[in-house]
Amino acid sequence: MxxxxxxxxxxxxxxxxxxxxxxxxxxxxxxxxxxxxxxxxxxxxxxxxxxAPGSVTVLALDDEDRVVLTRQWIYTHGGTQWRLPGGGVDPKDASPVDAARRELAEETGLRAREWEPIGTIHGADSLSNHVDHIFLATGLSEGESALEAGEQDLRVHRVPFERALELVRRGQLPHAGSAHALLATALRRLTVSD
Structure with missing residues (x-):
């Protein structure tokens, strides 16, 4: 290397x-x-x-421009956090977008018609090779969730996009992939409206 x-x-x-x-x-x-x-x-x-293997973070937006957020105890940070749905890329996943589809369904019971890559995050370059693949998911429909044993405390919420941005601004949504997804999408919206 x-x-x-x-x-x-x-x-x-x-x-x-x-x-x-x-x-x-x-x-x-x-x-x-x-x-x-x-x-x-x-x-x-x-x-x-x-x-470490890669992970995925999904910014799922419904037809009312609400963000699908999860709230869960995060063991490594010792507290409950707001974050977007996501998780690890498993060996059985053919690609990061396949992992994103699986994680969205497992954590929220939702499926999405449209998937768009937002980018990738290198969260701890000096410590790890870890890459978080970030996706925008729209055209949501209901399905069934399949939470893993360690995720039984996970709760799903839908909040207006601007409210989710406010959580980032106040430091109440500290997960890097989640904050990046929301900020990148907000910047894209500003660029489109100019």
Whole structure:
């Protein structure tokens, strides 16, 4: 693996070089790797990082421009949070959009006719390779949810788009993928209306 850094003043791409890697911890959800590396300055070092599968976040909008939000206890942050539906990309998912379809249905019981990619988020670059794929889902219809055992506390709410933006503005919707989806969509709406 080589990681590029562009030195604009010289026009040269400087890379990190991985000499060796070892897995120091493995779980069903992620691995921790320890890499022997050569830094861009030529020095030898060790880089420890988490290798994780991707995830998805879904901005589901109904015909009344209401955002589908979930409210659930988030163990790693020790509290209940507002966030958009989403979850991990499983090996059985053919693509991130397939994972998004599955997660929306599992968490909310909703299906969507139209799917549009909004972008990707790299949430913790120095710590992990994790990528969150963000999608807009519209043309919603009801189905059945299939919550996993650890999600029985999840509650689904529909709030006006502007109210969801206000949650982001007040810091009450701290999930990066959720905030990005709402802000990117709000910016797109501003651009279209200009």
């Amino acid at each position: 080589a990681t590029e850094r562009c030195d604009e003043s010289v026009g040269v791409v400087i890379v990190w070089q991985r000499l060796a890697t070892s897995v120091v911890h493995s779980s069903p959800w992620f691995e921790v790797h320890r890499d022997a590396v050569v830094r861009p300055d030529g020095g030898h070092d060790t880089y420890v990082h988490v290798v």
